[in-house]
Amino acid sequence: MSSPLIVALDHARLETVLPLVDALDPRRCRLKVGKELFTREGPAVLKSLHARGFEVFLDLKFHDIPNTVAAAVHAAADQGVWMVNVHAGGGRAMMSAAREVLKRHGLLTRLIAVTVLTSMDDAGLVEVGVDTPAADQVMRLAQLTQDAGLAGVVCSAREAAALRERFGSDFLKVTPGIRPAFAQTDDQRRVMTPAEAIRAGSTHLVIGRPVTRANDPMAALSAIETELAEVERTGPGEG
Numbered sequence: 001m002s003s004p005l006i007v008a009l010d011h012a013r014l015e016t017v018l019p020l021v022d023a024l025d026p027r028r029c030r031l032k033v034g035k036e037l038f039t040r041e042g043p044a045v046l047k048s049l050h051a052r053g054f055e056v057f058l059d060l061k062f063h064d065i066p067n068t069v070a071a072a073v074h075a076a077a078d079q080g081v082w083m084v085n086v087h088a089g090g091g092r093a094m095m096s097a098a099r100e101v102l103k104r105h106g107l108l109t110r111l112i113a114v115t116v117l118t119s120m121d122d123a124g125l126v127e128v129g130v131d132t133p134a135a136d137q138v139m140r141l142a143q144l145t146q147d148a149g150l151a152g153v154v155c156s157a158r159e160a161a162a163l164r165e166r167f168g169s170d171f172l173k174v175t176p177g178i179r180p181a182f183a184q185t186d187d188q189r190r191v192m193t194p195a196e197a198i199r200a201g202s203t204h205l206v207i208g209r210p211v212t213r214a215n216d217p218m219a220a221l222s223a224i225e226t227e228l229a230e231v232e233r234t235g236p237g238e239g
């Protein structure tokens with residue numbers, strides 16, 4: 001599976017989203033299950049998507065004491081998800097406990113940490129007591145994440161180039177806030193187009209509404225793939 005695309009299934013019900021899922025091809029994208037769908041439908045969603053051959057990112061952003069988060073990450077990985085995440089703000093001990101539990105049980109699920117939500121900007125950070133620009137806060141939390149031995153971070157594509165420079169290409173940079181030229185920004189603040197994100201060093205692009213709420217989701221996905229194919233054709237430095 002070489003596609004960097006992860007389609008976010010932010011829907012209330014599995015039955016609502018299955019027509020879209022059945023139009024998608026597991027060789028063209030992975031799927032992300034988040035808080036709404038998982039809270040309403042539970043692990044049956046994962047079974048259903050796995051049965052269709054999809055790799056699943058379970059995006060529940062665990063943030064709690066180390067013992068609780070480690071147990072939740074273990075539960076997610078036991079269900080065969082490809083990727084799971086925690087909040088880096090939970091700290092080193094929490095992230096290490098989550099990594100350790102996967103290691104102890106020989107589970108290969110990728111564990112990553114959310115740095116600064118892509119819906120936040122510098123002003124939003126100040127309101128929650130963080131007087132550091134988003135880019136610096138992302139770098140700080142990414143360093144903590146790497147020190148704790150996790151596979152990478154969730155960040156915006158705007159920070160991807162600096163993260164690649166500091167941590168290398170293998171450290172995962174999973175970037176929501178992807179907005180093709182044809183899409184609205186919605187509640188996202190730190191956004192980039194698919195081509196800009198890949199050029200900047202994003203390893204995975206999370207895309208929800210620009211595809212799932214498009215009049216023609218498959219046409220929207222194809223347009224994004226065409227944009228990425230152009231980056232591949234011209235090389236990362238062009239455009």
Ligand SMILES: O=c1ccn([C@@H]2O[C@H](COP(=O)(O)O)[C@@H](O)[C@H]2O)c(=O)[nH]1
Pocket residue numbers: 008010034114116117118119154155176177178186188206207208209210
């Ligand atoms: O910082 C973050 C972390 C997670 N998300 C999630 O990604 C998708 C983005 O959906 P869009 O419709 O493309 O905006 C959504 O599921 C978020 O929960 C994020 O946006 N930012």
